[in-house]
Amino acid sequence: MIKVSVIGAHGRMGRTVVGAVDSADDMELSQQLDASDSFDLVNSGNTDIAVDFTVPSVTLNNVLELVRRGISVVVGTTGWTDERFEEVRKALAENPGVGVFIAPNFAISAVLADHFAGVAARYFESAEVIELHHPDKVDAPSGTAIHTAHTIADARREAGLGSVPDGTQGGMDSRGEVVDGIHVHAVRLRGLNAHEEVLLGNAGEQLTIRADSFDRGSFMPGVLLAIRNMATGAHSGLIVGLDSFLDL
Amino acid sequence: MIKVSVIGAHGRMGRTVVGAVDSADDMELSQQLDASDSFDLVNSGNTDIAVDFTVPSVTLNNVLELVRRGISVVVGTTGWTDERFEEVRKALAENPGVGVFIAPNFAISAVLADHFAGVAARYFESAEVIELHHPDKVDAPSGTAIHTAHTIADARREAGLGSVPDGTQGGMDSRGEVVDGIHVHAVRLRGLNAHEEVLLGNAGEQLTIRADSFDRGSFMPGVLLAIRNMATGAHSGLIVGLDSFLDL
Amino acid sequence: MIKVSVIGAHGRMGRTVVGAVDSADDMELSQQLDASDSFDLVNSGNTDIAVDFTVPSVTLNNVLELVRRGISVVVGTTGWTDERFEEVRKALAENPGVGVFIAPNFAISAVLADHFAGVAARYFESAEVIELHHPDKVDAPSGTAIHTAHTIADARREAGLGSVPDGTQGGMDSRGEVVDGIHVHAVRLRGLNAHEEVLLGNAGEQLTIRADSFDRGSFMPGVLLAIRNMATGAHSGLIVGLDSFLDL
Amino acid sequence: MIKVSVIGAHGRMGRTVVGAVDSADDMELSQQLDASDSFDLVNSGNTDIAVDFTVPSVTLNNVLELVRRGISVVVGTTGWTDERFEEVRKALAENPGVGVFIAPNFAISAVLADHFAGVAARYFESAEVIELHHPDKVDAPSGTAIHTAHTIADARREAGLGSVPDGTQGGMDSRGEVVDGIHVHAVRLRGLNAHEEVLLGNAGEQLTIRADSFDRGSFMPGVLLAIRNMATGAHSGLIVGLDSFLDL
Numbered sequence: 008m009i010k011v012s013v014i015g016a017h018g019r020m021g022r023t024v025v026g027a028v029d030s031a032d033d034m035e036l037s038q039q040l041d042a043s044d045s046f047d048l049v050n051s052g053n054t055d056i057a058v059d060f061t062v063p064s065v066t067l068n069n070v071l072e073l074v075r076r077g078i079s080v081v082v083g084t085t086g087w088t089d090e091r092f093e094e095v096r097k098a099l100a101e102n103p104g105v106g107v108f109i110a111p112n113f114a115i116s117a118v119l120a121d122h123f124a125g126v127a128a129r130y131f132e133s134a135e136v137i138e139l140h141h142p143d144k145v146d147a148p149s150g151t152a153i154h155t156a157h158t159i160a161d162a163r164r165e166a167g168l169g170s171v172p173d174g175t176q177g178g179m180d181s182r183g184e185v186v187d188g189i190h191v192h193a194v195r196l197r198g199l200n201a202h203e204e205v206l207l208g209n210a211g212e213q214l215t216i217r218a219d220s221f222d223r224g225s226f227m228p229g230v231l232l233a234i235r236n237m238a239t240g241a242h243s244g245l246i247v248g249l250d251s252f253l254d255l
Numbered sequence: 256m257i258k259v260s261v262i263g264a265h266g267r268m269g270r271t272v273v274g275a276v277d278s279a280d281d282m283e284l285s286q287q288l289d290a291s292d293s294f295d296l297v298n299s300g301n302t303d304i305a306v307d308f309t310v311p312s313v314t315l316n317n318v319l320e321l322v323r324r325g326i327s328v329v330v331g332t333t334g335w336t337d338e339r340f341e342e343v344r345k346a347l348a349e350n351p352g353v354g355v356f357i358a359p360n361f362a363i364s365a366v367l368a369d370h371f372a373g374v375a376a377r378y379f380e381s382a383e384v385i386e387l388h389h390p391d392k393v394d395a396p397s398g399t400a401i402h403t404a405h406t407i408a409d410a411r412r413e414a415g416l417g418s419v420p421d422g423t424q425g426g427m428d429s430r431g432e433v434v435d436g437i438h439v440h441a442v443r444l445r446g447l448n449a450h451e452e453v454l455l456g457n458a459g460e461q462l463t464i465r466a467d468s469f470d471r472g473s474f475m476p477g478v479l480l481a482i483r484n485m486a487t488g489a490h491s492g493l494i495v496g497l498d499s500f501l502d503l
Numbered sequence: 504m505i506k507v508s509v510i511g512a513h514g515r516m517g518r519t520v521v522g523a524v525d526s527a528d529d530m531e532l533s534q535q536l537d538a539s540d541s542f543d544l545v546n547s548g549n550t551d552i553a554v555d556f557t558v559p560s561v562t563l564n565n566v567l568e569l570v571r572r573g574i575s576v577v578v579g580t581t582g583w584t585d586e587r588f589e590e591v592r593k594a595l596a597e598n599p600g601v602g603v604f605i606a607p608n609f610a611i612s613a614v615l616a617d618h619f620a621g622v623a624a625r626y627f628e629s630a631e632v633i634e635l636h637h638p639d640k641v642d643a644p645s646g647t648a649i650h651t652a653h654t655i656a657d658a659r660r661e662a663g664l665g666s667v668p669d670g671t672q673g674g675m676d677s678r679g680e681v682v683d684g685i686h687v688h689a690v691r692l693r694g695l696n697a698h699e700e701v702l703l704g705n706a707g708e709q710l711t712i713r714a715d716s717f718d719r720g721s722f723m724p725g726v727l728l729a730i731r732n733m734a735t736g737a738h739s740g741l742i743v744g745l746d747s748f749l750d751l
Numbered sequence: 752m753i754k755v756s757v758i759g760a761h762g763r764m765g766r767t768v769v770g771a772v773d774s775a776d777d778m779e780l781s782q783q784l785d786a787s788d789s790f791d792l793v794n795s796g797n798t799d800i801a802v803d804f805t806v807p808s809v810t811l812n813n814v815l816e817l818v819r820r821g822i823s824v825v826v827g828t829t830g831w832t833d834e835r836f837e838e839v840r841k842a843l844a845e846n847p848g849v850g851v852f853i854a855p856n857f858a859i860s861a862v863l864a865d866h867f868a869g870v871a872a873r874y875f876e877s878a879e880v881i882e883l884h885h886p887d888k889v890d891a892p893s894g895t896a897i898h899t900a901h902t903i904a905d906a907r908r909e910a911g912l913g914s915v916p917d918g919t920q921g922g923m924d925s926r927g928e929v930v931d932g933i934h935v936h937a938v939r940l941r942g943l944n945a946h947e948e949v950l951l952g953n954a955g956e957q958l959t960i961r962a963d964s965f966d967r968g969s970f971m972p973g974v975l976l977a978i979r980n981m982a983t984g985a986h987s988g989l990i991v992g993l994d995s996f997l998d999l
Contacts, residue, residue, distance in 0.1 A: 115874045116951070116958035123867045123960070126999060130859045130972070133390060133445040139454075142381060142420035148429040172390035173443050180432035181386075181396040181441035192440040193429035195421050196456035197381040198717060206387075207860070208444035211968030214860035215961040216867070221694060221717055224955030228874070255870060363626045364703070364710035371619045371712070374751060378611045378724070446965060455612070459720030462612035464619070465711040469942060469965055472707030476626070503622060629886060629941040634925075635950075638877060638916035644925040668886035669939050677892040677937035680924035688936040689925035691917050692952035693877040702883075704940035 009238040012038035012054040012078075014069050015061035020083060020223060024058050027227035034234065046072045054078055056234050067091050074098040074105050079243075081233045082109040083226065096245050106243040108236075108251075113229030116218035117151055117203060118249045123216050124205040125158040129166030131207035131214065134159045135183070139194040139202040147193040152203055153186050159205070160187035200225075257486040260286035260302040260326075262317050263309035268331060268471060272306050275475035282482065294320045302326050304482050315339050318355055322346040327354040327491075329481045331361055331474065344493050354491040356484075356499075361477030364466035365399055365451060366497045371464050372453040373406040377414030379455035379462065382407045383431070387442040387450040395441040400451055401434050407453070408435035448473075505734040508534035508550040508574075510565050511557035516579060516719060520554050523723035530730065542568045550574055552730050563587050566603055570594040575602040575739075577729045579609055579722065592741050602739045604732075604747075609725030612714035613647055613699060614745045619712050620701040621654040625662030627703035627710065630655045631679070635690040635698040643689040647699055649682050655701070656683035696721075753982040756782035756798040756822075758813050759805035764827060764967060768802050771971035778978065790816045798822050800978050811835050818842040818849050823987075825977045826853040827970065840989050850987040852980075852995075857973030860962035861895055861947060862993045867960050868949040869902040873910030875951035875958065878903045879927070883938040883946040891937040895947055897930050903949070904931035944969075 011028045015021040016039030028034045037053045040046070042065070049057060057073050059066055063086025073080045075098065087109055095107050112118060128134050136159070138152035148156075170188055183192040201220040206213065220226075229249050236242060236252040259276045263269040264287035276282045285301045288294070290313070297305060305326050307317050311334025321328045323346065335357055343355050360366060376382050384407070386400035396404075418436055431440040449468040454461065468474075477497050484490060484500040507524045511517040512535035524530045533549045536542070538561070545553060553569050555562055559582025569576045571594065583605055591603050608614060624630050632655070634648035644652075666684055679688040697716040702709065716722075725745050732738060732748040755772045759765040760783035772778045781797045784790070786809070793801060801817050803810055807830025817824045819842065831853055839851050856862060872878050880903070882896035892900075914932055927936040945964040950957065964970075973993050980986060980996040 114956050115953065116956045119867075119871050119874070119958055123863075123870075126867075127863050130863070130976070130997065131445075132972075133443070135442050135444060137385065137440070137442070143422045145422050145424045147423045147426040152429075171443075172445060174391045174393050175395045175441070175443065176393045178395040178432065178441070180428075181400075181439050182443070183431065183440060184426065184428035190442070191429050192385070192431060192442065193423070193426070194383050194385070194438070194440065194454060195381070195419075195423060195430070196383060196454055196461065197379075197420060198456035198459055198461045198715075198721070200717075206442060206444055208446035209859065209969070209972045211446055211964065211966045211971065212858050212860045213444065213446045213961075213963040213965070214863055215959070215963070217957075217959040217961075219694075219957040219959070220955065221696075221957070222955045225694070225953070227955065228876075228953045232874070253874065362708050363705065364708045367619075367623050367626070367710055371615075371622075374619075375615050378615070378728070378749065380724075446963075446969070448965075457611065457721070457724045459716065459718045459723065460610050460612045461713075461715040461717070462615055463711070463713040463715070465709075465713075467709040467711070467942075468707065469709070469944075470707045473705070473942070475707065476628075476705045480626075501626065627941075629939070631938050631940060633881065633936070633938070639918045641918050641920045643919045643922040648925075667939075668941060670887045670889050671891045671937070671939060672889045674891040674928065674937070676924075676928035677896075677935050678939070679927065679936060680922065686938070687925050688881070688927060688938065689919070689922070690879050690881070690934070690936065690950060691877070691915075691919060691926070692879060692950055692957065693875075693916060694952035694955055694957045702938060702940055704942035707942055709940065709942045 008035040009033060009234060010035050010037045010053060010055045011234060012049050012057045014040045014057055014059040017041045018060060020060035023223045023227060024060055024230055027231060031231055046076065049076065049078060051077050055238050056081060058230065059084055067094060070095055070107055071098050074102050074107060077102060077105055079106040079237050081230065081237055082107065083113055083230065085111065092245060099244050104243050106237055106246065108233050108246045110233065110249045112151060113226035113249060114218065114220045115229050117220060118253065120203055120205060120216045120218035121155045121158055122250060122255050124155050125162045127207055127214055128159040128162035131209050133171050133208040135190045135206050137192045137194060137204045139196060139199050141199050142195040142197055144195065148184055148191045152191050155203065155205060156186035156189040156191050159189050256283040257281060257482060258283050258285045258301060258303045259482060260297050260305045262288045262305055262307040265289045266308060268308035271471045271475060272308055272478055275479060279479055294324065297324065297326060299325050303486050304329060306478065307332055315342060318343055319346050322350050322353050322355060325350060325353055327485045329478065329485055330355065330357040331478065340493060347492050352491050354485055354494065356481050356494045358481065358497045360399060361474035361497060362466065362468045363477050365468060366501065368451055368453060368464045368466035369403045369406055370498060370503050372403050373410045375455055375462055376407040376410035379457050381419050381456040383438045383454050385440045385442060385452040387444060387447050389447050390443040390445055392443065396432055396439045400439050403451065403453060404434035404437040404439050407437050504531040505529060505730060506531050506533045506549060506551045507730060508545050508553045510536045510553055510555040513537045514556060516556035519719045519723060520556055520726055523727060527727055542572065545572065545574060547573050551734050552577060554726065555580055563590060566591055567594050570598050570601050570603060573598060573601055575733045577726065577733055578603065578605040579726065588741060595740055600739050602733055602742065604729050604742045606729065606745045608647060609722035609745060610714065610716045611725050613716060614749065616699055616701060616712045616714035617651045617654055618746060618751050620651050621658045623703055623710055624655040624658035627705050629667050629704040631686045631702050633688045633690065633700040635692060635695050637695050638691040638693055640691065644680055644687045648687050651699065651701060652682035652685040652687050655685050752779040753777060753978060754779050754781045754797060754799045755978060756793050756801045758784045758801055758803040761785045762804060764804035767967045767971060768804055768974055771975060775975055790820065793820065793822060795821050799982050800825060802974065803828055811838060814839055814851055815842050818846050818851060821846060821849055823850040823981045825974065825981055826851065827857055827974065829855065836989060843988055848987050850981055850990065852977050852990045854977065854993045856895060857970035857993060858962065858964045859973050861964060862997065864947055864949060864960045864962035865899045865902055866994060866999050868899050869906045871951055871958055872903040872906035875953050877915050877952040879934045879950050881936045881938065881948040883940060883943050885943050886939040886941055888939065892928055892935045896935050899947065899949060900930035900933040900935050903933050
């Protein structure tokens with residue numbers, strides 16, 4: 008049984024993590040910490056892996072506290088920068104055998120879609136990205152869609168493909184935002200959560216890769232995958248991105 | 256048997272019409288005219304319905320010639336204006352019992368999608384349109400998508416719905432062209448022909464209506480439907496739009 | 504303000520209704536009854552419309568109790584039969600001006616998809632239905648999909664269309680269940696809730712109508728629509744089916 | 752310039768290949784052979800690569816004739832068996848440096864979809880396959896869909912996943928054909944050509960991979976890819992499957 012403690016256990020994502028760990032046959036829920044709780048509650052006796060789903064302003068300190076206590080961490084909080092990564096690496100260097108895993112996206116379907124887009128893009132004349140989200144989202148296009156556009160553009164460059172064919176004259180507003188040469192469209196629709204569609208086309212054929220995240224629960228298979236991988240003890244140091252634990 | 260003559264019979268659409276009429280059990284292919292042929296070849300003895308798929312510069316004259324000969328016409332050529340419609344109406348007034356049917360789109364799926372979008376739109380908080388075409392298309396968004404956006408906007412106004420929810424701050428390039436308050440996205444992909452998707456969303460639910468036109472053959476069921484309706488003799492005068500012959 | 508009381512207020516659907524009524528600008532939440540509560544709490548002074556989301560074994564008695572008290576009811580509980588409808592009609596006959604609305608499906612998207620399938624089916628050579636649900640569902644295909652298959656079959660018969668083209672020789676297992684001549688496929692996939700896709704095809708063209716119900720919230724727009732319609736007082740007697748309140 | 756000769760040049764696929772080679776900037780169309788033509792027309796002087804799109808009854812002889820003449824071949828004809836492969840291998844052993852490439856499917860999108868299904872399947876609780884074709888197809892489900900079902904099943908076994916969750920009681924007709932534990936559904940719809948959709952689901956998330964082949968032209972990018980790879984001279988012997996030339 009992997010003993011898991013959850014930091015930010017009373018937030019919306021934290022509660023979802025608590026439920027997922029509780030339901031996993033190979034895991035045991037240990038400590039549930041909130042902002043007011045001391046990290047002294049967490050130690051290597053009661054915790055194999057800590058999971059941090061808090062807020063950008065505190066996550067770095069949480070991770071540093073846990074690393075110093077010799078606890079490996081799985082982090083779903085956003086707001087990470089190269090400077091912050093560097094601080095984590097320094098702390099890890101002083102605590103060999105401890106690992107920190109940070110992922111910008113825990114949805115396995117989204118991570119696979121991005122990867123597949125990169126593999127496939129070199130074989131198609133055309134490529135576009137449509138992302139679809141709930142209408143309360145403030146940024147557009149989504150960070151995931153921007154990442155996928157770069158993934159596609161990189162693959163096309165490597166394969167020596169030129170720019171995508173586009174005979175449009177005028178009316179470019181409807182053609183989306185051009186990210187690294189790839190047209191990206193953002194749909195905002197009540198009822199949706201977070202979705203991405205990659206469209207690849209050749210004469211007579213189309214390949215479509217679509218990732219749907221219907222709710223917060225969509226991140227749990229990825230979170231559990233990360234916990235299980237970190238719990239093997241085989242991964243120390245700083246690891247970024249769920250693709251590290253996917254056999255691609 | 257309905258005797259059908261085809262004007263513009265050697266053009267790409269004309270040839271497709273010739274084939275479709277030939278295959279229809281209840282139709283008989285009569286005359287096939289090209290630009291160099293005289294309209295004297297077409298008369299009420301050998302032709303019940305003439306079909307015109309030519310070019311905007313000659314279609315008005317073709318229609319007037321046929322109407323004067325007492326032949327009802329089904330027209331798939333584009334480029335019609337209110338002035339041109341008026342000239343046709345004048346000629347029809349002098350030839351009672353003759354009918355002219357003109358449609359901007361003969362794809363039944365596209366006409367139905369537009370109609371359904373109008374019926375459904377009043378019941379949904381959100382609505383967006385995505386049109387997808389081959390990359391050689393010069394205009395964007397497509398005329399069909401613009402029409403559908405207006406259909407949706409009209410339905411929303413009639414139902415007293417306000418503007419669609421959209422919390423986007425910045426990055427509006429990816430949010431498409433706003434046509435009458437409705438966001439319209441245009442995808443250009445090699446391998447595609449002409450496609451439209453209407454997305455309607457409420458909390459927890461989505462309705463999607465999609466029309467795919469894979470090739471020129473997609474217009475033939477609509478052309479045959481128009482020929483059959485005009486051949487009943489029940490429709491005289493000028494009739495515009497395939498929805499006239501659909502039981503909606 | 505429409506005063507709404509909820510029967511079965513502590514069940515999963517009941518709680519969702521309580522939340523939806525609470526959020527509606529034109530409604531006021533009055534009584535919340537559970538199995539142990541007396542109907543004496545509900546009267547025409549504090550309640551314009553009662554909503555019943557309980558269980559098949561008690562819903563008929565609930566409705567009869569409310570009708571006798573002169574309260575119009577919106578019912579989302581399943582398990583209704585012709586015999587039960589008859590008992591409701593009798594009670595309503597003795598209480599003129601009172602109305603009871605019962606719907607097998609409150610998802611507007613699903614009701615519209617079924618209606619559109621019927622309108623469109625007469626114009627297409629081929630038609631099939633795919634329904635997709637979570638894997639814990641015990642029946643297959645879904646009642647909604649069976650209903651849609653009949654809707655399509657009725658429209659085809661009325662239009663004089665014969666059977667759908669199908670050249671399959673052997674391997675019929677993969678061709679789905681044939682309901683009234685229409686092939687119906689049932690997909691069971693973790694992560695899904697309740698979804699239906701109607702595919703209609705002609706040479707060169709396809710029309711797809713898809714209804715997605717992502718969660719219980721998907722029924723709320725339909726429940727609110729029914730409450731608002733019943734609250735106008737214009738509808739007395741027994742009314743079955745959400746399409747009664749849609750302008751189709 | 753790669754000099755390409757086409758065997759079966761007047762068949763439907765052959766003509767499409769002739770057109771595609773003609774349009775390719777780096778290829779030159781050399782001989783076009785039909786059933787009545789002698790292989791003496793093809794020699795290593797005028798032909799770098801021969802392409803065979805004929806019929807199962809003659810393709811083996813064609814390939815052997817070409818191999819003996821020292822010409823590498825790209826084969827799109829079906830009907831290959833282990834015995835036939837063995838004959839080709841023998842001929843190739845006697846003609847070192849010559850290569851024969853045979854693919855059951857030249858649609859890049861279909862080959863990639865199958866590959867991606869195998870990579871992704873190990874990370875999802877549920878998986879199903881829907882294939883959609885024109886209604887004149889006699890077999891169901893398609894060979895491609897059966898292959899994909901095995902690909903998914905292999906990946907699930909390797910990952911230690913058990914059977915897919917399915918609570919269906921009765922009504923199994925609608926649940927498709929179970930191929931190696933995976934439910935496969937076959938849709939037949941006028942207007943379609945050849946399409947496959949792989950649906951993968953976890954709690955809260957879905958990954959969909961869809962390959963559309965709209966017409967015969969969809970095989971040409973794969974045929975050109977094979978010609979280019981064989982023309983490098985780097986591939987001798989017998990090579991089966993387009994994935995051999997994809998960087999997966």
